[in-house]
Amino acid sequence: MGMFMRDSDLCKQKELEKLGMACKQWGFFQAVNHGIPLSLTERMKAIVKEFIQLPLEEKLNYKIEEFEGYGQAFVASDDQILDWADIMYLTTLPQEERKMNFWPTKPVDFRETVDQYALEIQKLGNTFLCLLSEYAGLKADCFIKKYEKMTQLMRLNYYPPCPRPDLALGLSPHSDGYALTVLLQDDETVGLQICKDSEWIPVQPIPGALVVNIGDMLEVMSNGIYKSIEHRAITNMDRDRISIAMFYGPARETEVGPAPELIDELHPCQYRRFILADYMQNFLSGKLEGKKNIEFAKIKS
DSSP: OGGGSOHHHHHHHHHHHHHHHHHHHTSEEEEOSOSOOHHHHHHHHHHHHHHHTSOHHHHGGGBOBTTBEEEEOOOOOTTSOEEOOEEEEEEEESGGGOOGGGSOOOSTTHHHHHHHHHHHHHHHHHHHHHHHHHHTTSOTTHHHHTTOSEEEEEEEEEEOOOSOTTTEEEEEEEOOSSSEEEEEEOSSOOOEEEEETTEEEEOOOOTTOEEEEEOHHHHHHTTTSSOOOOEEEEOOSSOOEEEEEEEEEEOTTSEEOOOGGGOSSSSOOOBOOEEHHHHHHHHHHSOOOBTGGGGGTBOOO
């Protein structure tokens, strides 16, 4: 059949194979030529840096409440390694769920820039979900159509220089709760590490690239074809670092479960159906700890 494919089809098929294998074997990839203007990604990084440099009392106008706003990474117990980071969580999509009292008015183009970026990431997220749906042997829109309402959250991370990197992580090891995470990070400083075969592997930044990783919801929706990746952020003695994570997936009130088309005698159902809000409640109530949250969804054999 392959010989009758047009070159463009063949090229797409090869790229789809690469994408699918990366998501099956690694749970993450770096996207180049993603179509988001460099001017927008650079401005996103700049507004985060400008916000971080504001006086503390100004930043505290947006103090974290119920997981939205500005503050420190959450610490659940006294004996864990501390997370060394300032963070800001915002709901970015759907637009009607934005809590604008947490959206800074300085820098002056903060809101406009985040709005533009959120819409670009939504388009990109839908593209990747369609491609991964196809690779799994489903209709292209399967992962999106089942969940017509999608949610997008943004977490801005600022990691100051850390005098004792041995005592603090930027962000503790964890997998992400939503379907996909798209990460924009500093080009100069290595901070992200992923866990593969029990080893921590640093992710070398590629200028202009976005890091995309599989989250728990896509693992569930694909009945385990794709696995969420455990990752962490490390600190640096000499340099500060920022990153911007966009989490994309079904809306909180949605019931999530494996696509029925992926279940048969050879591929039994591995995950139960549940309301995403219950999953996220479980996710946010404890400390970040590896892939323990996916146990909430697994059917115990």
